[in-house]
Amino acid sequence: MxxxxxxxxxxxxxxxxxxxxxxxxxxxxxxxxxxxxxxxxxxxxxxxxxxxxxxxxxxxxxxxxxxxxxxxxxxxxxxxxxxxxxxxxxxxxxxxxxxxxxxxxxxxxxxxxxxxxxxxxxxxxxxxxxxxxxxxxxxxxxxxxxxxxxxxxxxxxxxxxxxxxxxxxxxxxxxxxxxxxxxxxxxxxxxxxxxxxxxxxxxxxxxxxxxGYLDTDSIFDNPTLKPVMSLWADKIVTRILKENQRVGYGGKYMAQEDMKISTYKVGYGDGFFRLNGEQKYLTPKGYEILGKVSMDNLSINCDDEEVCIFNDVRELAKIHNTITYEITTALKEHIPKEII
CATH class of the missing domain: 3.20.20.10 (Alanine racemase)
Known part of the structure; x- marks a missing residue:
């Protein structure tokens, strides 16, 4: 989850x-x-x-x-x-x-x-x-x-x-x-x-x-703030995606060689905006979200038991041509929270 x-x-x-x-x-x-x-x-x-x-x-x-x-x-x-x-x-x-x-x-x-x-x-x-x-x-x-x-x-x-x-x-x-x-x-x-x-x-x-965000023009002397939220997801399953095989809706991502991929329990049904495979998005560890995000899951080129999807939403805001507020506010209330 x-x-x-x-x-x-x-x-x-x-x-x-x-x-x-x-x-x-x-x-x-x-x-x-x-x-x-x-x-x-x-x-x-x-x-x-x-x-x-x-x-x-x-x-x-x-x-x-x-x-x-x-x-x-x-x-x-x-x-x-x-x-x-x-x-x-x-x-x-x-x-x-x-x-x-x-x-x-x-x-x-x-x-x-x-x-x-x-x-x-x-x-x-x-x-x-x-x-x-x-x-x-x-x-x-x-x-x-x-x-x-x-x-x-x-x-x-x-x-x-x-x-x-x-x-x-x-x-x-x-x-x-x-x-x-x-x-x-x-x-x-x-x-x-x-x-x-x-x-x-x-x-x-x-x-x-x-x-941790301030969507103010960079010309101003803005303070250094630190994002408070990170989004994580647990693994569902790992598989080998063979060369030239495609993954997800529309087969948007095609493997260039045999590779290990995993599916994780988060998607746009949880309020994580749908990536459509047109722009590359990397997680904080440098893993790539492959192809289109589904309603309840997404695919990543790793096999970690859990993965951090983001710890700073500014890049996602750029990809979706929106503001940081919309990325965080869209996340559904049912997602459990943990304070560290």
């Missing part, structure tokens, strides 16, 4: 790098949505807790419930169907309509649309939103935005930051007028965080960087 190994030393290295940049681990909120980007929600949350992280970010209430006891504050980004009450949970308000869906005394963070134009409340609706929060007797505990181009060489990051700062000042003014506490402000994701030399907001939402 397949398994995922999580390297705690690498994870702590990444958190230390982030902490050093921010100046305090209290300013780190680890983003654990979508099964911690495929790494395992509970496993990563437990390591973050051990390191001393107090804030987390998830997508749904169900995710938050699984890690409720591990953090002091959990921001829920995309769920207003409140079926669980916890003082730990803070719900993101993405629209004025969201305010009407929430029960009294819910902790909320306003999401401000600073220019991504995907989710969030516009500047001209902020006052209406805050009055709505008061009317519904919700607790305004945070305000945030999300940057659309922090990973690219452009001035858009600073344009959005300027818009957010305008919203921040307006929210502070309104809170003072209405005699309610000023909320926490946060805006940086992983890419934005390392482009800011002095991050002066209350905390940052750190996603992919904690897992």
């Amino acid at each position: 397949a398994k995922i190994i999580l390297n705690k030393s690498n994870y702590f290295h990444n958190l230390k790098t982030i902490e050093t940049h921010l100046g305090s681990k209290d300013k780190i909120a680890v983003v654990l949505k979508d099964n911690a980007y495929g790494h395992g929600l509970v496993e990563i949350a437990s390591m973050a807790k051990e390191y001393g992280i107090k804030k987390a970010v998830v997508r749904t209430i169900n995710e938050a419930e699984k890690i409720e006891t591990l953090f002091e504050q959990i921001l829920i980004l995309a769920d207003t169907d409140i079926h669980s009450c916890s003082h730990t949970f803070h719900i993101a308000i993405n629209s004025l309509e969201d305010i009407e869906k929430l029960p009294e005394n819910t902790n909320v963070h306003i999401k401000f649309d600073s220019g991504m134009h995907r989710n969030g409340i516009s500047l001209d609706k902020l006052e209406e939103a805050i009055h709505g929060i008061l009317r519904k007797k919700l607790n305004l505990t945070g305000a945030f935005t999300h940057f659309r181009s922090a990973d690219e060489l452009s001035c858009e990051l600073f344009w959005q930051k300027s818009n957010f700062d305008e919203a921040k000042n307006l929210i502070k003014t309104l809170c003072e007028k209405l005699f309610i506490p000023v909320p926490n402000f946060h805006c940086a994701n992983s890419s934005a965080l390392f482009r800011f030399k002095n991050y002066d907001y209350d905390f940052a939402r750190v996603g992919i960087a904690q897992y």
Whole structure:
């Protein structure tokens, strides 16, 4: 079967790098949505807790419930169907309509649309939103935005930051007028965080960087991070593939001479993206995945009892013309996790 190994030393290295940049681990909120980007929600949350992280970010209430006891504050980004009450949970308000869906005394963070134009409340609706929060007797505990181009060489990051700062000042003014506490402000994701030399907001939402990757233009002074995840698979069977014989669907790979090959228990049914035999991919030991990846298995030119399929997904991201996030997040939740 397949398994995922999580390297705690690498994870702590990444958190230390982030902490050093921010100046305090209290300013780190680890983003654990979508099964911690495929790494395992509970496993990563437990390591973050051990390191001393107090804030987390998830997508749904169900995710938050699984890690409720591990953090002091959990921001829920995309769920207003409140079926669980916890003082730990803070719900993101993405629209004025969201305010009407929430029960009294819910902790909320306003999401401000600073220019991504995907989710969030516009500047001209902020006052209406805050009055709505008061009317519904919700607790305004945070305000945030999300940057659309922090990973690219452009001035858009600073344009959005300027818009957010305008919203921040307006929210502070309104809170003072209405005699309610000023909320926490946060805006940086992983890419934005390392482009800011002095991050002066209350905390940052750190996603992919904690897992060892940063898909930011190499022109920036990016930190050295260490991938946390490696994917392994057990052997099913070994055989001799004779010269000119082909293996797998479509016979995409043909042996140039007699060779020993083995089939291993992992495939695209486990979320390992389907290699189609057009581009060569080598495992960390230098073995080649032969031909097309099947739903539940793949063939490799070795006979090891278990093999590491990857310990760094950047090469796979290039082959599939995508980002590191997609390679890791695609891995299925059923794959067992082991922390070393």
